[in-house]
Amino acid sequence: MATPNEVDWDAIIRDPRFQSLHRRKSAFLWGLMAIAVAYYFLLPIGAAYFQDLFKIRVWGVINVALLFALSQFVMAWAIAIIYSRKASQDFDRMAAELSAEFANPNSQARPGV
Amino acid sequence: MKTTSKKWSAAVLLAVVALGARAAFAQTEVGTDYRWVTFFVFAVIIGITMYVTYLAAKRVRSASDFYTAGGGVSGFQNGWAIAGDYLSAASFLGIAGLISLYGYDGFNYSVGFLVAYITVLLLIAEPCRNIGRYTLSDILAYRNDPRKSRILGALSVITVSTFYLTAQMVGGGVLVKTLIGINYETSVCIVGVLMLSYVLFGGMVATTWVQIIKAVLLVAASLVIVALVWAPYGFSLPGFLQDVVSDPKVQARVATLLGDPAKNMSAAELGQRFLEPGLYLKAPIDQISLGMALVFGTAGLPHILMRFFTVRSAQQARRSVVWAMVVIGGFYLLTLFLGFGAAKIVGPADIASVDAGGNMAAPVLAQYLGGGPNAFLGNFMLAFVSAVAFATIVAVVAGLVLASASALAHDLYVGVWRAGKTVTPQGQVKAARVATVIVGAMAIVIGIAAKGQNAAVLVGLAFAVAASANFPCVLLTLHWKRCNTGGIVAGMLIGTIAAVGLTLVSPNLTYPKAVKAAAHKVLDAVPAKRAAATEGLASADAAVAGKAKKDLAALDKAVTKANADLAKWANDETSFMGLEKPLFELKNPGLISIPLGFLGVLLGSLLMRDRRAEEMWNEVYARQNTGLLVSKSVAH
Incomplete structure (x- = not known):
């Protein structure tokens, strides 16, 4: 494994581009996470405490409970797609820029472990 | 080593096929005239996976090959392998069974298993790829005291994997026994020997391919069954469900479940009740607690985390999770049709008569769709689904054994016992193989010893410990600057003790007096x-x-x-723990033990100072966000 001093980690942390990457990434990730957790826990909470609402029939015999459970699949896939897009368009490029700049050229020549 | 392993795999292949053949001919479930069908399907699946293992064995030269397939797995492949690692017999057979017996509540389980991957995708997969190398403890040891965090991390990995493994072995043994009539001990041995031959010779390369093959087979088998179930309704969801709730078998089941209140309900109301919550999960708090364990526990399962070290970069780790979510989510949508289809076509009463937990719903449904126990197609489909279920167990167990073996060999032997000394690459592979044999043999012994244990309780425990100990430690060491060795020690201990302790005094145990x-x-x-x-x-x-x-x-x-x-219970008044009745009413401890685990990491970190953890933060922080030097740690 690489020894810590091959790359000047402190310099990366101080770099405004890194700080901007981290700020945007954190806000995005934790925001999506909060949405997902809140949306998911509405399901057991609804199934337990709002049964009258969950029993309302919407489409033939299909009720709110079933539609809400199915919507969780849509939510999960939507978050996966939104995050992947954002990451591959934005975060990956910024990270690659920083990596290219800060990677110690000498460290590349050494055989890896 | 290479030629010997070749010979060995050939010998093991022969032995297993012979054993499988004898066992398959001794079974009772598939009609006598069709026994060869079961044997044939089994032999084909075992043959293909053994051939893959044989090819893989040639590629395993270094520790990196053995633990992580040299980091050469693509995101797409890894996504399927994660699905193969995750979709255990419990989810394939168990959830379809729960839906067929209890309707809507069974489907709610599926949702939690999928949503769990959002946590993995957003918070865990990419930083883990950027920081870790082979094991969960690599992540913990990066900035914390390596000795302490490796020992605790390895113990936790082995604890979680053992609970999960035992559940798979017990579930698998019972399943194979019910489906094809091999006795319990023999089927545990077959699962164990097969899994050992994959892992021992082919390491992560073979394990990955076995998981991919199994996932493809599982999805294919389910698609066929669902197509047969759904096609008569022109693929209309309301049409299909209308027919399910109008079925007298389903209505009778709801009446039985509800008891007295059902007397005032019309047949239509009873049928509709099958699509409403509350037939299985009765205590609201229990549902929320279970949901927490699922959603946060998956991100702490060592065999799932380990899969992220098999890809080259954080981008590939991300792709892995997205593909895994496609496969896992798609599969859980199919369980809706497997479960409700079985309820409509076979009937809940008949399903419960084969297995009280409903685990046989999918296989029996397949048999009915093929024309029943006396038709060739019915037996062929039963044989096929049985063989897939068997492959499912072997693939999951292989992943678990690899995770435990890596904790034993890489963390405890190389990282702690031989710390500071060089272990040659050959020595590391040898240690990994020795550890695999130890863990594999243990799995067989534990599987046989645990006969009759409740598999669901064991899986619940695995998720609870993963969510309460592993998840807080991994999450906070990656994302919280102040996290340090004190936090890891406190979080691991408090999380594990709380999860196990609360389960031991919960209603899950048997209370002889009651x-x-x-x-x-x-x-x-x-x-x-x-x-x-x-x-x-x-x-x-x-x-x-x-x-x-x-x-x-x-x-x-x-x-x-x-x-x-x-x-x-003549001579017993109290449970295993010496209690007359449960001290703690939750069936799943997550609601209490997960916050306790987090509290442990927080307090432990704040009360103890650890210069190294603080100094290393900038590196961890920069590395996990940029992926710098990752290519080096996977190169070989």
Whole structure:
């Protein structure tokens, strides 16, 4: 494994581009996470405490409970797609820029472990 | 090593096929004329996976090959392998069974298993790829005291994997026994020997391919069954469900589940009730607690985390999770049709008569769709689904054994015991193989010893410990600057002790006093019921007489069970823990133990100072966000 001093980690942390990457990434990730957790826990909470609402029939015999459970699949896939897009368009490029700049050229020549 | 392993794999292949053949011919579930079908399908699947193992064995030269397939797995492949690692027999057979017996509540389980991957995708997968190398403890040891965090991390990995493994072995043994009539001990041995041959010779390369093959087979088998179930309705969801709720078998099941309140309900209302919550999960708090364990526990399962080290970069790790979510989510949508289809076509009562937990719903449904027990196609489909279920267990167990073996060899042997000394690459592979044999042999012994244990409780425990100990430690060491060795030690210990401790005093254990009270209640009611039934037997009405005869048979069965319970617990008054009744009412401890685990990491970190953890933060922080130097740690 690489020894810590091959790359000047402190310099990366101080770099405004890194700080901007981290700020945007954190806000995005934790925001999506909060949405997902809140949306998911509405399901057991609804199934337990709002049964009258969950029993309302919407489409033939299909009720709110079933539609809400199915919507969780849509939510999960939507978050996966939104995050992947954002990451591959934005975060990956910024990270690659920083990596290219800060990677110690000498460290590349050494055989890896 | 290379040629010997080649010979060995050939020998193991022969032995397993021979064993499988004998066992398959001794079974009872598939009709006698069709036994060769079961054997044939088994042999084909074992043959293909063995061939893959043989090819993989040639590629395993270094520790990196053995633990992580040299980091050469693509995101797409890894996504399928994660699905293969995750979709255990419990989810394939268990969830379809729960839906077929309890309707909507069973489907709610599926949702939690999928949503869990959002946590993995957003918070865990990419930083883990950027920081870790082979094991969960690599991540913990990066900035914390390597010795302490490796020992605790490895112990936690082994604890979680052992619970999960035991559940798979027990579930698998029972499943194979029910499906093809091999006795329990033999089927545990077959699962163990097969899994060992994959892992031992082919390491992560073979394990990955076995998981991919299994996932593809599982999805393909489910798609065929679902197409057959759904096509008659022109693939209309309301049309299909309308037919399910109109079915008298389903309505009768709901009436049985509800008891007295069902008396005032119309047939249509009873059927509709099958699509409403509350038939299985009765305590609201329990549902929320279970949801927490699922959603946060998956991100702490060592065999799932380990899969992220098999890809080259954080981008590929991300792709892996997205593909895994496509496969896993798609599969869980299919369980809706497997479960409700089985309820409609086979009927909940018949499903429960084969296995009380409903685990046989999908295989029996396949048999019905093929024309029943006397048709060739019915037997072929049963044989195929049985073989897939078997492959499912072997693939999951292989992943678990690899995770435990890596904790033993890489963390405890190389990282702690031989710390500071160089272990040659050959030495590392040898250590990994020795550890695999130790863990594999243990798995077989534990599997046989745990016969009759409740598999669901064990899986629940694995998720609870993963969510309460592993998840807080991994999450906070990656994302919280102040996290340090003190936090890891406190979080691991408090999380594990809370999860295991609360389960041990929960309603999941058997409380002999309550069991005996229930048995006495049954026996006390017998004279009156027998009198009523005997009276009915004399009735001129054939229907009444028939019902009375059935009632008498059921009564005899209940008496036998009650007497057996009384005899079994005659000398016990208290549970395994010495309790007369549960101290703690939650079936899943997550609601309490997960916050305790987080609290442990927080307080431990704040109370103890650790210069190294603080100094290393900038590196961890920069590395996990940029992926710098990752290519080096996977190169070989």
